[in-house]
Amino acid sequence: MSQMRKDIISGEWVIFASNRRKKPYAFKHNSKIRENPDTVCPFCMGHEGCTTPERFRLEKDGNWEIRVFKNMYPAVDDLCFEVNMDNFYDSMEGIGFHEVLVDTPVHNEELHEFSWDHIERVIKVLKSRFTLFEEMDEIKYVQIFKNNGPMAGASISHSHWQVIGVPIVPCEQERALLSFENYRNKNGTCLMCDMAEHEIKFGERLVFENAGFAAFIPYAAKFSFEIWVVPKKHISSIAGMGEEEIKYLAEAIKTIISAVKDIKEDLCYNICFQDIPKGHKDEDFHWxxxxxxxxGAPAGFEYGTGSYINPILPETAAQTVREIIKNKHNENKQH
Ligand SMILES: [Zn+2]
Ligand SMILES: [Zn+2]
Structure with missing residues (x-):
């Protein structure tokens, strides 16, 4: 079902998951977010039988609030592999784990519309899935992510997260670890601790701050309005987050995603947690x-070079996001 192949030139791993071709698609094929009216949503309350068997649920008043189950079309799997026929290249069996976490039983409710308390519960469940995957021998890296809307790769509109545990350390993480290591060797401190401090002090790229987190548009943002949310305390993975951090992260997520959704009508987005790969020391990475x-989407230049063309300077984008957050805050005060 699944095989991993290493690109001999770039060193990037590619997952071939032939089973994903069967995946149903709930959106109409156009740029607007419009669902096919005849699609049955497998993530809605009452349709639990449409998913693979449940692995975890969080209940409130006898009903589920959060459900976790194996992805019906896993990119990697615990028992699948295809035989590699070509020894010229590096390959691996696509062993791993791919789970879906549905974070609300309500079909059209989105992450930024959840209460702070509920976002906290979602983060706690994600943390527990991360910890569980990380303990498995074959897993080297756990990626938590959210695809919101068709332009962000979601095939089902009902709000959900995905957790994938893979048997390799992806290139992006390898490169990040190296940058952290080089910075520490040169300065003796953590790159991200220093970056967060610098962005707070500089202020022009900062979009949000509370006692636990700083959020800013990165200096060399690849995407327009890309935002990084960084804990002020040195934490290398979601597993290191305590009650306090989770509370502050929930506030940051609600405030920032609400603003992001106001940048443009029907805006789609991805959220990616950047965690430490397994087998590294806490000081090697900052979550x-x-x-x-x-x-807009990456195009020829981006695919050709791996470099991105971004039409908006981070300082300008940050100003826009700060204004949206300020206006929303004032609106809420008036109501
Ligand atoms: Zn639904
Ligand atoms: Zn740090």
Whole structure:
């Protein structure tokens, strides 16, 4: 079902998951977010039988609030592999785990519309899935992510997260670890601790701050309005987050995603948790969350070079997001 192949030139791993071709698609094929009216949503309350068997549920008043189950079309799997026929290249069996976490029983409710308390519960369940995956021998890296809307790769509109545990350390994480290591060797401190401090002090790229987190548009943002949410305390993975951090992260997510959704009508976005790969020391990496609004798509230059063309300077984008947050805050005060 699944096989991993390493690109011999770039060193990037590619997952071939032939089973994903069968995946149903709930959106109409156009740029607007419009669902096919005849699609049955497998993530809605009452349709629990449409998913694979449940692995975890969080209940309130006899009904589920959060459900976790194996992805019906896993990119990697616990028992699948295809035989590699070509020894010229590096390959691996696509062993791993791929789960879906449905974070609300309500079909059209979105992450930024949840209460702070509920976002906290979602983060806690994600943390527990991360910890569980990380303990498995074959897993080297756990990626938590959210695809919101068709332009961000979601095939089902009902709000959900995905957790994938893979048997390799992806290139992006390898490169990040190296940058952290080089910075520490040179300065003796953590790159992200220093970056967060610098962004708070500089202020022009900062979009939000509370006692636990700083959120800013990165200096060299690849995507327009890309936002990084960084804990002020040095934490290398979601597993290191205590009650306090989770509370502050929930506030940051609600405030920032509400603003992001106001940048443009029907805006789709991805959230990626950047966690430490397994087998590294706590000081080797600093956890952060990337919010990637999808305005325009990578095109020929980006695919050709791996470099991105971004039409909006981070300082200008940050000013826009700060204004949206300020206006929303004032609106809420008036109501
Ligand atoms: Zn639904
Ligand atoms: Zn740090």
């Amino acid at each position: 952060y969350m990337r919010i990637l609004p999808r305005i």
